[in-house]
Amino acid sequence: MSQHLRVVATIPTAPEHAEAVRAGLRDLVAATQQEEGCVAYDCFESNAAPGTFVMVEEWASQEAMDAHMKTPHMAEVFKVLGPALAGDVAIHPLRPLG
Amino acid sequence: MSQHLRVVATIPTAPEHAEAVRAGLRDLVAATQQEEGCVAYDCFESNAAPGTFVMVEEWASQEAMDAHMKTPHMAEVFKVLGPALAGDVAIHPLRPLG
Structure with a gap:
């Protein structure tokens, strides 16, 4: 069985989009957890950073x-995030400290 | 018993300092896990981002x-990180998606 992959992502968004982003991320989490x-x-x-969302994944x-x-639900969330981003999305696939 | 606190931090460092940073973070993790x-x-x-370290804490x-x-071991790691940083350290105390 191949090694589990842990990922942390940070998503900075503009606070005025918070509600739409929250709704989109809730849908994303619900669909993804079924994968x-x-x-x-x-x-x-x-x-510490209003408008920044943090994904913790395995x-x-x-x-x-x-x-x-x-997946369609990832495509869907990018539509919501597109206009809401306040900086770069950082996706960090993690490897244990060397 | 108060609510557990989850934290993700990202630490961007200059690759030429990688070995010193790794050693400092290894010591930090070993000492902190005893707290x-x-x-x-x-x-x-x-x-995805060479030189970026990610802390996942609870x-x-x-x-x-x-x-x-x-703690002394936090003071110690800041000495190592100081000259090595390639950007801001982001410390995100996490709250569940609203």
């Missing part, structure tokens, strides 16, 4: 994560 | 995290 290779997939808001394999990136 | 209120404390490297309480910030 076969999804081990954990949680969305948080940052208490995937059964790279293939599972790649399939996730091509 | 009473530390539920989980892990350090990763980003596969604390038994805000008090536990506050005490951590004042």
